[in-house]
Amino acid sequence: MSQEKSLKNKPVATQCRGWAWLRGSLVSVLMVFGVAVLTTACSLGNSVQRLSPEAALGEKAFNDLSLSASGRQSCASCHSAVVGHAAPNALAAQLGGADLSLQGVRSSGSLRYLATNKAFHFDAEGTPKGGFFWDGRADSLAIQAAGPLLRDIEMANPDKASVVRKIANATWVADFKSVYGVDVLNDVDSAFDKLTQALQRYQLEDKVFQSFSSKYDAVLRKKATLSAPEARGLALFNDAAKGNCASCHTSEKSANGDHPLFTDFTYDNLGVPRNAEIAANSKPTYFDLGLCGRVDLKARGDLCGAFKVPSLRNVALRPVFFHNGKFKTLKDALVFYVQRDTHPEKWYPANPDGSIKKFDDVPLKYRVNVNTKEVPYDRQPGDAPALNDAEIEDVIAFLKTLNDGWTAR
Numbered sequence: 111m112s113q114e115k116s117l118k119n120k121p122v123a124t125q126c127r128g129w130a131w132l133r134g135s136l137v138s139v140l141m142v143f144g145v146a147v148l149t150t151a152c153s154l155g156n157s158v159q160r161l162s163p164e165a166a167l168g169e170k171a172f173n174d175l176s177l178s179a180s181g182r183q184s185c186a187s188c189h190s191a192v193v194g195h196a197a198p199n200a201l202a203a204q205l206g207g208a209d210l211s212l213q214g215v216r217s218s219g220s221l222r223y224l225a226t227n228k229a230f231h232f233d234a235e236g237t238p239k240g241g242f243f244w245d246g247r248a249d250s251l252a253i254q255a256a257g258p259l260l261r262d263i264e265m266a267n268p269d270k271a272s273v274v275r276k277i278a279n280a281t282w283v284a285d286f287k288s289v290y291g292v293d294v295l296n297d298v299d300s301a302f303d304k305l306t307q308a309l310q311r312y313q314l315e316d317k318v319f320q321s322f323s324s325k326y327d328a329v330l331r332k333k334a335t336l337s338a339p340e341a342r343g344l345a346l347f348n349d350a351a352k353g354n355c356a357s358c359h360t361s362e363k364s365a366n367g368d369h370p371l372f373t374d375f376t377y378d379n380l381g382v383p384r385n386a387e388i389a390a391n392s393k394p395t396y397f398d399l400g401l402c403g404r405v406d407l408k409a410r411g412d413l414c415g416a417f418k419v420p421s422l423r424n425v426a427l428r429p430v431f432f433h434n435g436k437f438k439t440l441k442d443a444l445v446f447y448v449q450r451d452t453h454p455e456k457w458y459p460a461n462p463d464g465s466i467k468k469f470d471d472v473p474l475k476y477r478v479n480v481n482t483k484e485v486p487y488d489r490q491p492g493d494a495p496a497l498n499d500a501e502i503e504d505v506i507a508f509l510k511t512l513n514d515g516w517t518a519r
């Protein structure tokens with residue numbers, strides 16, 4: 111079976127959609143008690159969702175292991191619905207390639223809440239914004255999808271023609287032809303582009319990618335209230351003199367009432383420590399330079415070391431954090447934030463003379479780019495961290511309210 115799918119593990123919206131389809135085709139056969147319960151749950155939750163044929167096709171492709179050179183990897187392998195469409199394991203970078211032995215160089219982030227992200231651009235003040243990937247190099251979800259299909263360390267197809275041959279053998283090839291035309295497979299470039307468009311349509315249309323169903327959303331709708339620790343955490347998150355988190359991870363509704371995405375889609379250089387778990391880092395001259403690692407931004411030394419601000423929705427579900435997967439718990443990620451400058455020896459290796467190699471994952475000449483001015487990074491050794499331990503626990507309690515699929519108990 112080439113589809114990496116299990117109804118059991120799917121979020122309610124998708125289960126219900128699966129059921130809506132089943133109901134259409136197999137209704138008389140399946141009128142048993144369990145199915146009746148599912149119908150009721152779906153109508154009560156009001157979450158029956160119909161995808162357009164193009165998006166439904168994209169969903170099949172997203173989950174299809176046979177689209178990879180190994181035959182064992184789909185988009186869902188690195189972006190699992192169970193953890194908010196981030197990687198389902200604690201590897202800093204996932205393995206890919208024809209025999210799944212090649213390690214990537216970055217963590218595979220969440221695919222949720224990207225629908226309103228724009229192509230990479232510099233805004234009126236010259237601030238870099240938007241784009242897909244940690245360095246924003248893909249302009250759309252469709253362009254982005256071409257990346258893993260062809261990349262040697264991911265799904266590893268040698269060329270577009272081999273992807274199109276896989277489409278021709280896929281269980282859903284009839285759907286592909288019915289959406290894009292019977293002759294679609296005759297033109298390799300066009301067929302490949304259509305596949306990436308279907309993948310994009312799926313991510314834009316399926317509500318699971320932007321469900322706004324967290325407890326925090328319910329609070330914004332005045333249908334729930336935060337517990338005392340969660341409310342303290344939110345206040346610390348927003349307080350410009352404490353966490354100051356909301357200055358990049360937007361937490362308030364926009365002027366037109368849209369719920370916040372917990373990112374402003376800008377970039378910043380946090381000086382996250384080098385991660386020895388990423389094999390590429392064993393070469394001392396190798397650095398992941400983020401924005402200025404892009405061919406088109408090579409000349410922008412000021413942008414070296416900057417990575418995209420990720421959405422914090424579903425962050426508590428993620429097994430690894432930051433572009434290089436350096437931290438494995440939310441607690442460690444947050445302690446790093448507030449103690450990076452007060453206790454640098456905890457995060458960075460020592461030089462032979464005993465001094466600390468602060469910001470060791472940024473080449474020496476670019477270390478000035480690391481953000482050391484804004485709260486919570488504006489401290490010195492000896493200062494008190496911006497948040498103490500109890501305050502960090504409160505922020506974590508708040509971050510947990512950003513998980514999708516909250517229901518009142």
Ligand code: HEC
Nearest residue numbers: 184185188204206216217218242243244245254255258264
């Ligand atoms: C081997 C693991 C792997 C596979 C398979 C994979 N991805 Fe990814 N994905 C990643 C990594 C790693 C990144 C971040 C890479 C970077 O920033 O350079 C990423 C980033 C993305 C992003 C950008 C997210 C953002 O915040 O900008 C999207 C969208 C995405 N992947 C979709 C897909 C789709 C669609 C597929 C299937 C065609 C797929 N991925 C297959 C590992 C994977």
Ligand code: HEC
Nearest residue numbers: 353354355358377378380382417418419420431432433443
């Ligand atoms: C000046 C902008 C800025 C501020 C302020 C900020 N962040 Fe971030 N945050 C970022 C950027 C940029 C990244 C990604 C950095 C990287 O991977 O190199 C990030 C990543 C994270 C991650 C990892 C998420 C993931 O998916 O890997 C967490 C958790 C996080 N931030 C929480 C917080 C909290 C909590 C605060 C407040 C204490 C905060 N941030 C303040 C910009 C900011």
